[in-house]
Amino acid sequence: MTDATVTPPMRAKGKSLMADDARTQKRNAAERRFKAYGIIAILVGLSFLVFLATSILRNGIPAFTQTVVQVEFTLTQEEFDAAEGTLLKTSAYTDVFVSKLTEQVSAQGLDVEVDGKAVERLLGKVGGDLREFYKENPDQIGQPAQFQLAAASRVERYLQGKLTRDMVVDGRFLEKTDLDIVDALVDAGIITSAFDWNFITGTDTGVDNPGGAGIGASVIGSFFMMLVVLFLSLPIGVAASIYLEEFAPKNRFTDLIEVNISNLAAVPSIVFGILGLAVFIQFAHLPQSAPLVGGLVLTLMTLPTIVISTRASLKAVPPSIRDAALGVGASKMQSVFHHVLPLAMPGILTGTIIGLAQALGETAPLLLIGMVGFVAREYPDGLASGLLDPNSAMPAQIYTWAARSDEAFFEKAWGGIIVLLLFLMTMNIIAIILRRRFERRW
């Protein structure tokens, strides 16, 4: 008894309802407090969501843009011949580039000292890129050409304010004077930012080149895995559900399956990774890091989800439909495949898409079967290569970037999350539309 200390008067008969007594006021205050706790809990939950979303967007959007140095110049035939004639060809091209850049900067009335070394620190191997361009397009010699060269990731972080002047230790990657050059180039409008297509279409790079890393190859890896998951888990899941819902007698075997399905739904994903490693790679000698193996593991993980939602959809089809089919002489099998299954299809598809979305975001099991980010170095060429050649998947790629020590990769990881979440959102929206459109109330 919580209120034993308060001596309450026995409520007098016929007391007016109009006035709240002290006790009622106290109880109502407790009521308001309790309600407030609920509101606070929901607001806290929602604010976490907002916090998460803003931190993803704030950190991830820069990954889609790239700081570029835009230089327009004409390489004359003489300059080309002269550069090709020297011993250090690429450095000759760099020198040409430096002189053109200096021209442009001083044309703007700005005064900075630019040399080849600084340009290489800021832009990487410019000379090589230029030489390659003119070797491949000799007809461009003598024509004005527009060059967009990606700036080093440190330049980008300096411009974002994440790298301050004090943090630059001379001699390592950047020098303090380089930052003066950057400032001048920004003032001259030569450094601008552009949409980074390479991030969408590119592959992973080594640890020393965060700027060039892209998520494209692992998107393809995820795609092939989802292909495997879809083509295995949908038929298997639907077949298993049909058996359990429509044919299974009530016996030990059926119980065993049911218990297994409900438990598998709650087994930690990492355990499925161990299963994949031991059974598919160790025992069956399937190739490591292959999207096929990833797809198999994710299929086993997704099956319980699909079975549970499929059974719910089958259950929702009223028995009268089955009776009607049986009544015109259809076999049990025909009644299921001709009538029940088509009616349950929208629900099944919705459940499958949600299961696929879950599988798409799964990371841990993929790490164990070797689908880590750094194997996503090239695009597969065709179906077999897509399934069997080493590749990564979006979440595993994000993990690899997040685990690298160079902070420049973190931005890529956040950007990768935006890409991943866009895919997930699309899938969920499709599922919602499917449900809205085809949901049938019996």
Place this chain on the structure above:
Amino acid sequence: MDDYYTTDRKMSTMQDTKIAASGVQVYYADNHAIKDVNVDIGDKTVTAFIGPSGCGKSTFLRCLNRMNDTIDICRVEGDIKIDGEDIYDKKVDPVQLRAKVGMVFQKPNPFPKSIYDNVAYGPKIHGLASSKADLDNIVEKALRRGAIWDEVKDRLHAPGTGLSGGQQQRLCIARAVATEPEVLLMDEPCSALDPIATAQVEELIDELRQNYAVVIVTHSMQQAARVSQKTAFFHLGNLVEYDDTDTIFTNPKDPRTESYISGRIG
């Protein structure tokens, strides 16, 4: 006939009006469930509401302690006064009102707690007991009034859900009277019980009349005849006829009442 009605009423109850309802309208969203009901319910009387299912008798009953507040789409208009106070006034706290107007439901609904805690729940939340002994007293008194004390006094700490249906319903009645209400509303309290349990509960209702104004909704005309002094007949949301029970059953004035009594509608 009006004269007869008034005299008879005075003779049979000799009591003041406890609840006065006038012009009550109830809407469930667009559905007009109760249409302009006027009724005066006397103190220390058993009043029965009868009528075919869906006629609004339960809905009206639930207006009397504002249980309809818990249903979002329900809207109540008109005037319901208890002891002259409008219970739908803004100043009235439904919580206090319900302490004064207790309710027993169709299906016995003991809480999944011990018998003792079931009965002690109301007194605890309303702070009616000042000590443990006091509370013990209240519980015993309520269980005695619920005519179930002898059956459960040895197992007060056994779960209330373990009792039989009839015992559960009497426990719920005991739970309702433990908060010292002045009015007791009963929504078909015997519909889930067997005949013997029904007889026990009916006997109890008759005893409760000594202390409370009892309003009972029932499907069974026989039950209304057995336990009530006044009967109101509801049909399609209208209060068709309200009179002494004897009059309703022997000499109904409205043809619809007669049809219902004789089993032609229902």
Place this chain on the structure above:
Amino acid sequence: MSNLLIIGIVLILGAVGFLLGRQRALAAAGGDARNLHSLPKYYGANVGLNAIVPAFGVLIVWLLAQPLLVNANVSGMLDEGASAGARNLLMADVRRVADGLDTAVSQGALTAEGAANLGTDTDNVREILADVGVALGSEVTAQTLSAAQRYRAMSATGNIWKTIIVIAASLAGLALAFMVTKPSFRARNIVETGVLAVLIFAASIAIMTTVGIVLSLVFNTIEFFRLYAASEFFFGLRWNPSFSGRGGGSELGIIPLLWGTLYISLVALIVAVPLGLFAAIYLSEYASKGVRAFAKPLLEVLAGIPTIVYGLFALLTVGPLLVEVFGEGGFLGVSWMAGGTAVMTAGLVMGIMLIPFVSSLSDDIINAVPQSLRDGSYGLGATKSETVKQVVLPAALPGIVGAILLAASRAIGETMIVVLGAGAAARLSLNPFDAMTTVTAKIVSQLTGDSDFASPEALVAFALGITLFVITLALNVFALYIVRKYREQYD
């Protein structure tokens, strides 16, 4: 002949069988399908299935049995005295050499005959194989080479017989089914039985998965306990694997990992349970329809976000934020926190992830409490909060406990958040701002490193996995049992 080709041939035979069967049935019925017991397509399907199913059965059995037989035979040639572990290593070498020889033959570096007649005294096998891109760790011994040659020879013979027998089985099935195709033959019933068998097979994949999990964990764990004492694993207070990857000097006690796991899960539950429970209570008892329709799906978005996102959030946002508050020179002026990765970081973020998990399960359970109990309480003049606290929650308690246990099992098995947010150092400490590590995080790090698969440093992951599996399974079974009992109470 490659397996794919065999499968292709069998499938073609199946298609041919379908057409033949259908045609024969129609012909036998005089071209009028009404004279048949079943529709013509069922006769076709019967023949087709008979051509495919037994053949595939034979193929699968063969694929499983052949390596076992060959292995058993070849490992008999190896050193009798070697221990099981050493023999496994030898067999791995044999297989690698055999595969290398295959590659060499297919690239034309060796003739098939040349590969069979190589000898350690005349040829440098390691060099030949290195030329075709197969790197070997050591020189090939005579014993290994001859075993590898034997291995290749047996596999080759096996493959030939496999092709012959599988295709024969397919043809036999086709012929048999074709023979019995008569108008009175109940083709539909047979085909439907076949389909039912497929359905049963699909349903039993769940069982096979569980068996697969258990077997892969158990065998490797046994292997681990051969190399490392079980008692030291279960009761060891230090986790300190050596990085050489070849065993020796590693301390692999699970206690610090379990402690980290439980500590982080506890923090997560302390965050998630009150928030989730109050949110569920508000949504199911107080919220208007509009608020519910808005807040519930939004909260559930938190459950749909992949864990890698939470992991990154922990590592890069929450961790640094916590350091700013609790770290040295931080907002509070205390220096409890040395780095961003800590029990608190991982626990907090995991708690956020679990809020919708707790709230939607509790919501279901609270909604299952019958309205009549609430009415009973309101009828006595109880306020909503009194009704919730004293009637609804006690009635829903078993279900809510079940939900919390499920959430706990989720927390214990969660990997990505702890891999990124909790730190890498195993530590037995009470400070929630210390970095600790968990069972799942160590499974990842032990199996993704470069250590040899047969070393205790790698195999320990399986022992960790089985511990994790048993704990979560027990929690799940118990929780599901409670929830089911609870549901029955109100059904």
